[in-house]
Amino acid sequence: MDDQAKTLKYLVSVEKLAEEILSDKHEIVLLDKRRNQNREALRDINKSSQKKCWLAVGSVLVKHNIEDTKELLENDQKQINIEINKLRSNLKIKVNNLRDLEMQPPVPGLMLVPMSNKESRTLATSGLIN
């Protein structure tokens, strides 16, 4: 009986973490979708010559000043970028935790700091990595 309870507890912890990872990944996809939509909108605003534009807030359409809209969108973009980066770095920790729970070795090199752009370029041109 005790064993069963222990197993159940273990399975719950694994499933919970796995579910969290999946939902985080989904979250990133949704955020990226919004990021792309915002980017398209910003591009269109830049091209248009009007002073006002329609803004959809939930299911309501609002006519809004174009300059303010632009600022809103840009702020939103910044926020999304921060959010995505945060999720991505948390994902790494969660994946390693999950592998730890499943008795698997951690992903090699997951926590390494990436080479700077310049460094990886020189390494690539020298033929060391490709």
Next chain:
Amino acid sequence: MTSLAAAQVQEVRSITRIERIGAHSHIRGLGLDDALEPRAVSQGMVGQKMARKAAGVILQMIREGKIAGRAVLLAGQPGTGKTAIAMGLAQALGPDTPFTSMAGSEIYSLEMSKTEALTQAIRKSIGIRIKEESEIIEGEVVEVVVERGIGAGGARTGRLTLKTTDMETNYDMGTKMIDSLLKEKVQAGDVITIDKATGKINRLGRSFARARDYDATGQQARFVQCPEGELQKRKEVVHTVTLHEVDVINSRTHGFLALFSGDTGEIKSEIREQINCKVAEWREEGKAEMIPGVLFIDEAHMLDIECFSFMNRALESDTAPIVIMATNRGITRIRGTNYKSPHGIPLDLLDRMIIVPTAPYSHQELREILNIRCEEEDCQMSADALTVLTRVATETSLRYAIQLITTASLVARRRKATEVSMEDVKKVYSLFLDEHRSEQFLKEYQDEFMFNDGSGDGHQMDIMH
């Protein structure tokens, strides 16, 4: 579709490429269970339980990566599975841990000093792990629209629509991006990646959804799945390179072409020093991880006293790999001296080593090994033939008995039999001498061979005149 099938056929062929059967090709690992207990017969390993268990402990030490600069000596009579254990260790470590295998006599070369050869071998056994990171946009092209501006010099503008299974979006493009898209011949249905930092476009292939667009496609058409998830991804690639590779690329006289030609020559110690500094810097910044690997030196008694004292010093360094040596010598002369020492290795180095002995195989184990080799060499053998072969192995040597497997199977095939019988084994036993019988034959007919009593010298001179 035809090209799809053709591509598949080609792939299959490359996997089942002709692999020749080597002496230890049947070994897939150490044959240990999760608790590091050796299984009787597993992954091509038979018997030798104590040595395998010891190797399992060493394996664990290497995997943890905490220790460096240890040496292990596999000692035992010829044909007791020393090389097999080292090979099993290499297989069990996986492709990520550097494993260098060399024979003791490999260090004697005219092009390179002995210590240089050893240093290179040591640095080949130390890996560093580095990571590359890039932001990319990956998606399937839905459409590409290019508009020419009014007039002759009008700037072109364009729009690229990309999608993944989850989303779809437009990108406005400038002249440069249009040019590189046209250069890569990107069209609707292609799956591409765009590097955000450099703007480099890479065509991965055509989407499977578009596989039926045309009846005939070129040979090089490759079909890939439409990408999933977000469009703007972060791609992280972890590379494992050995210190030796870094050395070769940075040695100015050779450059990276030496990596392929294999002609590295000697590498200056200043270059090694610089690289050590750089790697240490990377490690401090968290940009690189050290992976101490394994250097396996077979026939270690072939090393001489200079190499041994060099090894002694090299093992002290904090970036030293784990050195595994194998030898089949007993108490013998250390090469380069007149002193005798156990295993032909000086006592001070021997003192640093943990020694794993291998014992001769039992009758039952020999039978099991021969059975595995028969499977490996694709040879059906009847039970009594195997019994005879096992007896041959106990009386002569395991290697000789393994030689008889292929030869006997050839004899069996000549008489169009599917199975090797006892007669086939006996026939090849009479056809091919083992070392013992050959020696006896020589002793018997010594007088009839050339140059056996010193008078041969004059005889040879006659021939030359």
